[in-house]
Structures are given as C-alpha cells and as structure tokens.
Amino acid sequence: MSNENTIEEANGKLGILTPGMGAVATTTYAGIISIKKGISPPIGSLTQMGHIRIGDRSEDRQPLIKDFVPLANLDDIVFGGWDPIDDNAYEAAMRAGVLEPHHLQPIREEMEAIKPMSAVFDQRWVKNLDGPNVKKGVNKLDLAEQIMHDIEQFKTENNCSRLVIVWCGSTEAHQEIQEVHQSIETFEAGLKNDDPAISPSQIYAYAAITKGIPFANGAPNLSVDIPAIIQLAEKNNVPIAGKDFKTGQTLLKTILAPGFKSRLLGLNGWFSTNILGNRDGEVLDDPDSFKSKEVSKLGVLETILQPDKYPDLYKDLYHKVRINYYPPRRDNKEGWDNIDIFGWMQYPMQIKIDFLCRDSILAAPIVLDLALFMDLANRNGQKGVQEWLSFYFKSPQTIDNLTPENDLFIQQTKLKNTLRLWMNEKPVTHIDNN
C-alpha cells in the first residue's frame, strides 16, 4: 500500500462553534486554552495523546494520531457559541463550577472574550431554563437564516478557513420523528410554517449543513438524526454525527459489559442511579428532557449483550437508570451501579460501583476530538453519518438505521482502522504478525 494521502492539509484557522455555552462547552474552551499555554496536558483526548499502530507488529511503528493524520493544530483553533444566557465564557465557567477559580484566573482574558451570540431558544423544548439572549424572527426559517448570518460573520471576523459545530446545548424534550422531519421539502415547508415539531437544535443543524459545516450532537435529543437533515448532509457533502457524549456511567457500562459478555457471564440486573446538581441536572429534572436521556442511556446494554443470541445469559436482564437532581453536588456527580451477575451453575455474584465522577471533565476532550475529527472528515470529502465516531457517543447514529455498535473496544478499532484506511495503511486485524 502506498503511504500517499489525499486529505487536504489543515491550513488556516478552525472555528469551533458550540450552541450552548454551559459546563461542557466552557470546560472545553478553558482546557484547550490551558493546553495551548502549556498549563495542562490534554488528558483524555485521543487526537492529542493517542498513538496508532501502523503496519505489522514487528515494525514497531506507533506514531501519535496527530502526527499520522493531518488534524488542525490547537494553535489554530478559535471558539464561539450561542446561549440564551448572556454570560461570557469566564462568567459561565465560574457559574458552572466545574473548574476551580485558580484554574480560570490565568486564562480569564481569553475566556471573557468569548461572548455568546443570541440563541434560537424556545422554552417549550427546555422547560427549566430561561434567558434574555434570544433571537426573534418572523418564522423558523428566518431564525435559521439568522444563524447562517452569525456563522458567516464569525468566520469573517475571526479569519477562519473552516468551521465545525458541536451541540453543547441543554437536552431538549423527547420527541419521535414526525412527518415534517421526513424530507428536506417537508422540513423546509415546516420552517416557513413554524411547525411546532421543529426544535431549536434542528434549526441550528439545518443552518450549519446548509452552509456546509459539519455538525455533531452531544445531547440525546433528536437533531441531526432526522431524515431531512441526513438527506441534506448527503446532498451538501457534509459530515454529521451523534448523539449524546459518552461519559460517566454509560462509559463504564460500555467498558464493563463487553468484558462480561466475552467471558459468557450472565446478568440479571443492572441498576444505575445518579445524583447531580448542575444545570444539566436541573434540566433533566423535567420528565420530558429526562425521557430523551433515558432512551439514550438504556439502549447500550441491549446492543452489546444481544439477548436474542444469548437468551440464557441476558434475556431476563432488568436494567434501570435513574437521575436525581441534587444541587449540593453541582457538577460532581455521584453514580452508583449495582450489577447482579451470575456464573457457572448460575451462582449469583454482585458488583457495586460508586463513581465520583466529573462529567464535564470527561466530556471536554470528547468535544475537542469530535471537532478535530469532523473537520478531518470534511477535508477528506466524507458526507452524512460518521459511524466511525461512535466511540464518543452513548447512542451512536448509524447509517440506514443499522444496529449501533456500543462496545467501546470495537468502536476504538473501527475509529483507528478508518484512519488507517484513509491514510492508505492496512487495517489491524491481530491475525499472525498483523
């Protein structure tokens, strides 16, 4: 195989735009600014710290991923965002309480300079939230056009050659796909008619993809996973990916469950409960927003364990997920898992996990990696759903509604093999010397 690659180089500045400038987004900005200043290493980021093996084992070639594929350099990144709350990124980060003030002080000036553009926001989709920094428009098409204008203006003012958008906004209320979502035509008619089934995140997605900008969805609500947006992404040659950043308890589930299954250990029950006190927790206190999260969290075990193929082990699994809003904990979530497993001759065993987790600390490197990989995919001419980025999502979006892959290790293999293929290197199969 030749090592020649045809991916366009990452020349010029990359703008990372986040609808939503809350805990996750501001922790991402702060982390990247701190990394650029040499204050902290990029822990948790595959694009910055991960290596990839190339060729046969005997060759011992293991470059850093960022030296193997032409990713944007962190020094070329600029940030922007939209939020109904008009705090700048420093104020929002202080309010979110994820990072200690002494970590924000050295980067205060850069964070204060990131001010939210006015948002497309509608309280019907996020009940437990309100803010003054909201666009007004004659209809939803007008709102989408205002977002497109913001995008253009940001690009010019910041002298960016490319942009990517990562949704870091609150979880919107649960909805099923409706008629208006079925095609580009029905969706565009719906924008003009103010169809109530079109949510704000879908308006941002429409604006981005119309402008040719990759869009990744970090929340569990419907956004780029509706037929109209998928068709538009295909038509405009734009990569999309989703949904719901894989952090915390679900990350652990997709690490542990593949292990139990590999060793053919049975599962009767998996009870997960969380307390968290950040704004995300407050939004999820609303049953409609929680419903979006619940659907996304519950799906992972089913696809990993395949109870239809392994009925003796998994058909009676009782899986329950609870999230409780508990303000004193702020962003420092505590998640408990009680796992009832069984082994040889059906003897039961129990595993208890108490995860003192920092959700946004786990989410921030995902935002960075997604932004860099979506930009890479775009320069490599990829369009539509980017399944190879399933690694980062609780509820990975798939092509043609195929069953998603939730096993973290298979997801990692798929991601790395995709990069190898793009760079004309052979996939690693672990057969013989490979």
Ligand SMILES: NC(=O)c1ccc[n+]([C@@H]2O[C@H](COP(=O)([O-])OP(=O)(O)OC[C@H]3O[C@@H](n4cnc5c(N)ncnc54)[C@H](O)[C@@H]3O)[C@@H](O)[C@H]2O)c1
């Ligand atoms: N923290 C994690 O580890 C994690 C993991 C998976 C998914 N998520 C999802 O990521 C999203 C962000 O999480 P967070 O902890 O930063 O929440 P947060 O509440 O701190 O921030 C969300 C921000 O989005 C803003 N917002 C709401 N609607 C908006 C709109 N229409 N346009 C622009 N901004 C809007 C809110 O004002 C808020 O500032 C949530 O949907 C959450 O469920 C987070």
